[in-house]
Amino acid sequence: MMDTSTLLALVQDGVVNGAIYALLALALVLVFAVTRTIFIPVGEIVSFAALTYAGLDGKTTPPVLALTMGLGLVAFLRGAVKARGRALMILALETLGLPATVTAIVMAVVPMQLGIVANAAIAILCVAPLAPLLYRIAFAPLAEASVLVLLIASVGAHLALSGLGLLVFGPEGARGDAFSDAVLEMGPIILPGQAIWVLAATLATMIGLWAFFRFTLAGAALRATAINRRGARLVGIATDQAGLHAFWLAGLIAAVSGVLIAPLTTIYYDGGFLIGLKGFVAAIVGGLVSYPLAALAAIAVGILESFAAFQASAFKEVIVFAGIIPVLLWRSLRHVSVEDEE
């Protein structure tokens, strides 16, 4: 039934999809480690970035900017109740100034039609700020709440963004232009250019993250907050800022994955959720703490999905999501008190 070339093609397909899941798994682990939030809206960021990238035609301003500016305004009003003086100014800069600057830059750059890489950058720039703005609106005020409360806030943010997505992008799906039409043929392996881009971008992001955590002060602060929130605060780390940085990174990573999948398939306003969910499965395998485990698990999820689709396409999702049950059982037997906070 299955010859070598089919086997190779399935593995290759699984690895490419798995790479996307790996990026999302990293974003989820990062956000959870630093803020204890399970960042469900990561899927919306993926779809919005994909739709924004696909919608860039050199004429229209990306509609998502209205959403970015709107969320910025809400975040400002939310924070302005408490902030005074210099804090208020910084808040205004980050919630009003930044989206406005992004809008100005994008409106200036879009008509120039600088090509596909520039378009990818524009899409990422437009969409990535949604994550930190969401943090300011929904998660920062709940920083001390339980994981369950944060999860509920996260579900709420997911539902709200999904509804706004329909409003902003409409119900039609879209597909972006491929970064390259080249097809690399190595014997039985047919590797489309986009697949190479996905793998390269995933590797680059992982190396970038590693370098950020290893060599920068902000990265060290994130790690410290993730290891022990109270301890980090005792040594003078602003854990609120760390949370904001974590969401920034997650937003960037999710937007990058969105742009990467835009040429692979038709994306709808609600299509990112399922992709994010598969990243979540991988993140769970990594116990929501281990980056390498989560990344490996994501590749495994991709390959499992590919083989499941070949053998029994009707039950593909069932097989993938059922895979999480033995992992959860195993984890709950090994670590009795994972759920304990701080």
Added chain:
Amino acid sequence: MLTRHRIALLAATIVAGLGFGAARADTIKVGITFSATGPAASLGIPEANSVALFPKQIGGADVEYIMLDDGSDTGRAVANTRKLIDENNVDIIFGSTVSPAAISMVSVAAEKKVPMIAAAASGAIIAPMDDNRHWVFKTPQNDGLMADAIVENMVKQGIKSVAFIGFNDAYGDGWLKEFTRSSKAAGIALVDAEKFARQDTSVTAQTLKMIAAKPQAVLIAGSGPAPALPQRTLKERGYRGLIYQTHGVANTEFLKIGGKDVEGTLLPTGPYLIAEQLPDSNPVKAVALDYKKRYEDKYGAGTASTFGANANDCERLFEAAVPGALAKAKPGTPEFRAALRDGIEGLHGVVLDHGVATMSPTDHNGFDTSARVMVKIENGAWKLLP
């Protein structure tokens, strides 16, 4: 003080409203539930848009349209139906957009004895005929009619083996069932049947399996632009056989997103899609072009879709039955609703946007083979095949 003032105002409004209602006893009320949001929004929005084009007066009576959104959700569609009947006292229901919702609405319409015209496609909405479906009609063509058109074309092209890949939902399952029946009768072998989902980022695995079965043609059964993905993957993997799609892709987004990958695709559709290419002798042409023009005058060129035409057909069926029902009873009474139902069931040769319908006590769709044509995608446009 303020509250008392407000209550007085509210009371005045209510009284005025009642007076207004009483003065308009001859108004026919139409309750509509379409899926303007949710997964089927790309179908539901042109349907909801079409409501604004419906006539405000039929046969001398005023017509009031009350439209609700069911979010493509079965529960909400049923709740909307109850609300429209119980609170708004409507004489007829149009909707829903999606088959599972429409199927669940059937028993409510029958329980309240209110006729219903669905804009959803599944044959299960109107068949097999029973006491509940007695009250229910639908405008989109049955999947079976479309499947027969594909099989007929396959026989003409001498195809003996076909692989199938369909949506992992009611649409794909319905097609698989109808296509299996129709192809079996024609002696065509179904060598592989696969599933995929609208949100899938890759269908490489399913494609490889289909190609391994060496079919002469592949039938892809999905709706919206998503079915372009299997077709592109088939090309990428070097498949050279014929590719058939279903009428679920008869929308401009599919052409836009599919691009050169979908050139040469064969699919069945209602005549509305290629109304301009129909001969003038075809009665559907004038009706379809009229709707298209009115829609595009209001919403912009290139915006009209076959789904909106399905909604327009709901209204056309209703409109054709109103004069007879008005002669028998007053709107708002159970007698009027029964007369309306009997009237629709008795319609003979009504020209709709998607064909000519002749209803009967056993057939509440009424379309014959005039309601489907085969088209081919050529140079990014639909081309009618003889």
